[in-house]
Amino acid sequence: EERPLLRLEPGTGLVSRLLGIDDELNPPVTPLGPGGDYRYPPSDSVFDQVNVYWHADHYLHDFMGDLGYAGPSDSLIVRIHAAIDPYVAFTNGRFVYLGRPVSGLWREVGQCQDIIYHELTHAVIYGYGIGPTGPNREAAAFHEGVADYFAAALTGDPVIGEWLYLVFPDGVTRLDQPLPLWTYSNYDHVSFGGGGGGSQWGNGMILSSALWDLRREIGTSADSLVLEALVYLPSAPIWAQFANALLQADQDHHAGRFAPALVAALVPRCIHGAVVATIRGPSALRPGVEGEF
Numbered sequence: 442e443e444r445p446l447l448r449l450e451p452g453t454g455l456v457s458r459l460l461g462i463d464d465e466l467n468p469p470v471t472p473l474g475p476g477g478d479y480r481y482p483p484s485d486s487v488f489d490q491v492n493v494y495w496h497a498d499h500y501l502h503d504f505m506g507d508l509g510y511a512g513p514s515d516s517l518i519v520r521i522h523a524a525i526d527p528y529v530a531f532t533n534g535r536f537v538y539l540g541r542p543v544s545g546l547w548r549e550v551g552q553c554q555d556i557i558y559h560e561l562t563h564a565v566i567y568g569y570g571i572g573p574t575g576p577n578r579e580a581a582a583f584h585e586g587v588a589d590y591f592a593a594a595l596t597g598d599p600v601i602g603e604w605l606y607l608v609f610p611d612g613v614t615r616l617d618q619p620l621p622l623w624t625y626s627n628y629d630h631v632s633f634g635g636g637g638g639g640s641q642w643g644n645g646m647i648l649s650s651a652l653w654d655l656r657r658e659i660g661t662s663a664d665s666l667v668l669e670a671l672v673y674l675p676s677a678p679i680w681a682q683f684a685n686a687l688l689q690a691d692q693d694h695h696a697g698r699f700a701p702a703l704v705a706a707l708v709p710r711c712i713h714g715a716v717v718a719t720i721r722g723p724s725a726l727r728p729g730v731e732g733e734f
Contacts, residue, residue: 444495446479448502455494459501459512462490466522466541489521489551493539496557504558504595505565508668513568517561521551529605530556532563546608553605558592565591566671575677577628578641583678585645587667589614590652594664599653602635609634614646616653623647625680625711647710648680655706659699666690666699681715688714 448457454469455462464470470487473480481488497519501512515535523538525531530539530550537560539550550556566584573581593599593616600612613635623631625647632638633646656663669690674682684707691699707713722734 443480446491446495446498448498455490456516457494457498458516460494460497460517460519462494462497463518463520464490464522465520465524483552489539489549493519493521493551493557496554497561500558500561500595501565505591505668508665510565510668513564517564519561530560532560532567534567535564537561537564547605548607550605553602555592555596555598555601556605558595559588559601562588562591569671569674570676571671571674571678572676573641575679577679578644579679580677581641582628582644582648583680583683585614585641586648586652587645589616589645589649590656590667591664593649593653594656594661606635614642614649616646616649618646618650620709623650623710648683648712651706651710651712654710655702658702658706662695662699665694666703669694679715680712684712684714 446455448459450456450458453471462469464487467487467490470479470481470490472478479491481491483492497517501510501517506512513535517535517537519537519539521539522541525538525540526543528538528540529547530537532538539557539560542549563584566587571580571584573584575581589601592601599616601614601616603610603612606613611634614633623646628644628647629639631643631647633643636642652663652667655666666687670683670686673686673689678686684703687703687707688700691697691703720734723732726732
């Protein structure tokens with residue numbers, strides 16, 4: 442398909458206020474002919490620069506922007522054809538790395554939109570000061586689960602990576618994992634096509650499946666809730682804090698009308714909020730004497 446490349450800054454390469462493309466194998470792409478367009482075929486080595494720019498801009502400006510995302514505080518750097526083998530892709534802060542194809546294992550990473558969206562979500566989460574560290578690796582699984590969720594929300598497909606990974610034709614991760622197996626009570630004991638039990642990707646599918654359940658009930662309002670919840674989270678959140686943050690975002694932005702749907706989606710997956718209460722009153726009472734607490 443032909444798509445317009447919007448919000449480009451003047452000069453060399455594909456750069457905007459939101460992001461810049463850096464190709465580790467090729468020089469910055471230049472327009473074709475006097476018309477100044479970038480109609481490179483997918484077989485051209487620089488096509489991925491054009492493709493990744495359009496998808497990244499679409500994700501950050503059109504999709505996340507419509508949810509109220511103001512954009513990163515500092516523009517993201519998306520490095521394609523990165524020498525990161527055996528990894529397919531990863532993100533660190535504002536830097537997104539998309540790897541090179543490996544014969545028989547995976548195709549061109551820069552041509553797989555759901556992986557692009559997944560990695561960009563990591564950068565968005567980092568922008569809220571949230572890292573993939575902390576006790577029991579819940580923050581890492583949170584990163585992966587939310588990254589899968591937003592990728593699936595944009596594509597409308599709960600399966601992530603089915604085009605990219607040749608050895609996993611059904612995708613590596615997916616958001617429609619069934620109950621009763623895929624619950625927090627089985628944290629660290631669920632496995633999937635791309636890895637064994639205990640990985641942050643497998644654990645993350647418990648959380649992303651809960652969010653997908655929520656989206657089935659309330660539609661795209663779930664996307665807003667997930668994004669709005671990020672501001673309430675600490676730097677290494679546990680899932681109980683994320684449950685609290687979702688309920689707080691619902692209270693602050695949606696008058697609490699989605700609380701029943703949130704509970705219905707999270708509780709069957711054994712995801713509960715963190716309850717903190719301070720009770721003041723007399724330490725002891727004689728029989729028959731009233732006390733106020």
